[in-house]
Amino acid sequence: MEEKKLIIAKSITQAVKLKDKDSTFLSGGTEINRLGSLVNVNNLISIKKLFLNEISLAKLEEKDGKHHEYVKIGAGATFQSMIESEIVPDYLKTACYFMSSRTKRNMATIGGNVALLRDDSYLLPTLLASDSKLEFSTGRIINLDNYLIDNDKYKDNLIVCFYVNSKTFVSSKRYSNTAASHAVITMSVGWSRKNGFKVSLALKNSGVYVFPELAEFMDANLRSTETEFLNHFKSTKDFRIKDDMYGSADYKRYLLGITCFDLTNAVKTMREEVKK
């Protein structure tokens, strides 16, 4: 094995300049430095000293020409700092708690978690369901969905921050053997006035998905009963699903149906409560 090399970037410009195919950004290090890491690059560019960890309120101009308020979360913000923030929406804090180890939450960053696109990702389903956006060091802002779909295009870019909408209703659920085990399923359902329902999923040994078609069905009230959700996931070919050590395909399909139904109801309840 080649030896690791570490460079501490002093500025965003330097970090971006140093980045090539043989190097990677080092943020919380909880993936890069661990045994069995998915990141097999030895030249590490530490971005800790760039202090990309601020959490604040920000306005973004959108297609409708209006300025919408978002919570802007620096890519270097740790899971724990998001939990402790007063402005980070609760639904995202719930997802941060999916990482059960407090010590790891003190280290791991939102940028690292998103960039990994892990099939057991703690935060991605929630961030996707909430229609979050991210900003690269170039200043370009894209929807997280695009980052997922066109990842080859974006994967070498330095993410500097995320824009999270606190007005979206999101409910998420994670299934794992023990709290510290990898998740077999992490699913989120979101709803916003602008975009209606959104369903996202991280499925172990499969991938991370957003289901626009299912959301359309839900918006049209074509998926609302438990049986409808169960049947949908029983037969859907939207993603790869197989028997493995995390459970049988039948089990996973069943859980997806039940969970999607439950999360949708939870989101609907939140919506009703706000209306009241």
Added chain:
Amino acid sequence: MINCKVNGKVCSFNVDPAITLRDMLFYNGYRSVRDSDDGEGFCGSDTVLLNGIPVYANLVLAGEVEECEILTAEGLGDSSHLSIVQKALIDAGVVQSAYNSPATALLLTWLLERNPDPTKEDIKDVLSGIFIRDAGYEHYYLAVKLARDKIRYGTYRTKISPTFRSDLDIIGKPSAKIDGANLITAEKSYVEDFVDKDTCYLVVLRSPHASAYIKSIDVSKALNVDGVIEILTAFNTPETYYMQAGQGNPEPSPHDRRLFNMKVRHVGDRVAGIIAETKEAAEKARDLIKVEYEVLPAVFTVEDAMAEGAPLVHNGIVEYKTGAPEDLNLYNKKAGDKREGKVIYQFPLHADIRKNIAASNKGEIGDVEKAFSEADAIVENTYQTTQIQHTPLETHICYAKMEAGRLVVYASTQVPYHVRRIVSWVTGLSENKIHIIKTRVGGGYGSKQDILLEDLTAYASFVTKRPVLCHYTREEEFIASSTRHPMRVHVKIAGKKDGSITAIYMEVCANTGPYGNHCLTVPMNSCSKTLPLFKCDNMKYDLKVYYTNTPPAGAYQGYGTPKGTYGLMMAVSELAEKLNVDYKDMILKNHVEEGYMLEILKGLGEGREGAVVPVGSCGLREAILQGCDMIQWGKKVKTEDPDWKIGKGFAMIMQGSGLPGLDHSEAIAKLETDGSLIINSGGADIGTGLDTISAKIAAEVLKMSLDRITVISGDTDSCVFDTGSYASSGTFFSGNASLSAVNNLKEYILDEAAYQLNESKKHLVLIAPGAVQSSKTGKILTYAELSHNACSGSGYGQLVAHGVFTTKASSVPYGAHFVQLAVNIRTGEIKIQKFYALQDAGTPINPEIALCQMYGAVMKSIGHTLYENMILDKKGKCINANMTDYGVPMINEAPEDFKCVLIDVNDKYGPFGAKSISEIACNGAAPAIGIAIHDAIGVWINSWPMTPEKILKALGKI
């Protein structure tokens, strides 16, 4: 050069910035920053504070801490100046095998500094990133309370534990563990702390195949790697057959392996041992070794192994030391390829390797068939358990070196004297040439009863004459250590309408893996530590143990009993349901009581004839009744959420306290010239507080304070023989040996005092602190004066007493474990709401430590029941050989309301009435949980782990 502040001191480290912070700190003397999982980021042994925030040092690079402030556990206090939190942790009893104790001290100090009045949730949160396997998490909450008391009031106001035996001063009262201060401050404790700078490294090339003959091994390229010293294989190591189970000699396990075999029998089996000056060189050389295998078909389950024409795991020559059958020659004519090697039995284990049977046994009392035919109801079921890993925080480690012509072996072991015997066998050195030093043990739970790497490490040092270190990776811990035997327990049980149990039949099929470590005795315990719970005249058992090509099985806390208890108690509960009798009533009607003759034990010795004995001290009924009250047995609990159903269950449990007639313990008590005391105990303290038990026994008998007593244990040079810490023998056997030694010393002290005071011994008594007083004259002679006089030229010499303990008596701990849980009928999720463990341990000598033993064992068995399982692929490779995927329970899995209760019973044979405590605590969770699940949702889950998927299947949802 990395400049930073460590524990308040400015430091510069000349290291590569890309190494981990943990390596930078550990290799510069900060021993507390350990690693339990090869940098997986799971266990938290490497926790430090970085700029005031807890982080895992393995996941930080050295270059990132330039100009930073680091606090390690060493910064909290040393063993002479403990911090409040360090002291509170020791006092609460959680500092046991203690590998992660320094890290917990750091975390809780951090918590209390930020939040002087933390809630249970706050504590849980802070400890969420630390894996504790020994003591459970419950007394960490207590430790925080104690520390908070001390900070606020200057003294503890919270009670540490209940106390026992008001007639005694020290026994039965909480008192800090005597090695607690060293452990919590990370002073030199474990094998890794004693390794010399010039050590060489041993790494092992392991088999990728589950079964194969080794055709050839080409080590030529590997030997050319710089720094490589020697490569050991089956072609250059002795043909001595032995086994790795640390059991009394002659062992009830077959000698079925050599240092290296010509046939590999599991993925992970030894192929070659590479000794090199650096670990990197050894690993590089390992990758250059070319092995030609002749791959063979393999078997992985008992069903595979028992099938007609199944591939044979062992098919060589069979020999017997005693008791060979008459047709042995004929049997050996059927032996296969020479590379199969041999299987040598010390005495017959009723094995048949040509059918993959490693051992078997059967027996019966009464007339089971008749009772079945007359029964009002019969339940017959099969219960399946899985392969479970011990996951000690300290993985297996051994350091060996030649010193002055002798082989010195630092071992993290439960059985120093068995290690010495086996090292003697493989090296050919006599025992006087071998010195085993048992260091502190960072978790064993049975896995360190097996001599898994000491044999090879010691041999490597012996042949190379170099110091050699071998340290298992976490993956090796899964694939090349010992594990809990997977078992199939078939139970047939009959009863009458009045609730009496009239017949029990248990058929146990165990999977011992490729070698026969503990192959007979573990499954035997499934019957011998379960059937004697019942007053039943008709009982029969039939057990068979099969060789397979899975990773090896061996001893594991509970030793077969958890599996037998699971099957049997589940079946009893089902029988109660069938007979329409309340399960509690059925248990109360059928459990044994003091004086009941245990006929069933006749055939259940350790491969020999067992002794029929009456039930001795027995707190079983009290445990059942008190537990039923606590859990409100019979009262249905409803939830507001219709998805969650609540159920309750319980199981009665038993174990042993060592092996009567087989175990053997000795100790020496020496009065030093200043009147202080050293006990040299053969017993092996593996974190459970055995040394403290010896010290407390001495303090009680000799009326001394604990700080005047030192216990040296598990050192084969300075101590005397002991079979070791297994089979729950520590307190009962080694404790009794210490008691015998100090009782003898007491007599010597009185004799000597009578001589020195010129008085009759009958007028002399011992008084605290450490003196002899004459009731006639009132004269007082301190031990210091007495001992000094004895050693000052004119006296009779130093007072040294020897104690030996062996017995035929059986002191059985009993108990009952209770569960209340919630099951989600839509997702299959299970939440343990309440767990109450009630046990009769006789007099608990260290009550606070005993309670933590119980909490730790229960947590383990909750893990085994619900989450843990080694999963093999079709080729026999373990695919979840890491902590995250394997699924050990941590603080988030602990029951919401968790109580361990010690039933006050005084045993006739134990030291000051003590029996064993911890193994038994592994036995109750599986049946109690299984019964509670049935109570909640009406389905029986008859296999481990009881997963949500199994629940959903049983409910017909998938």
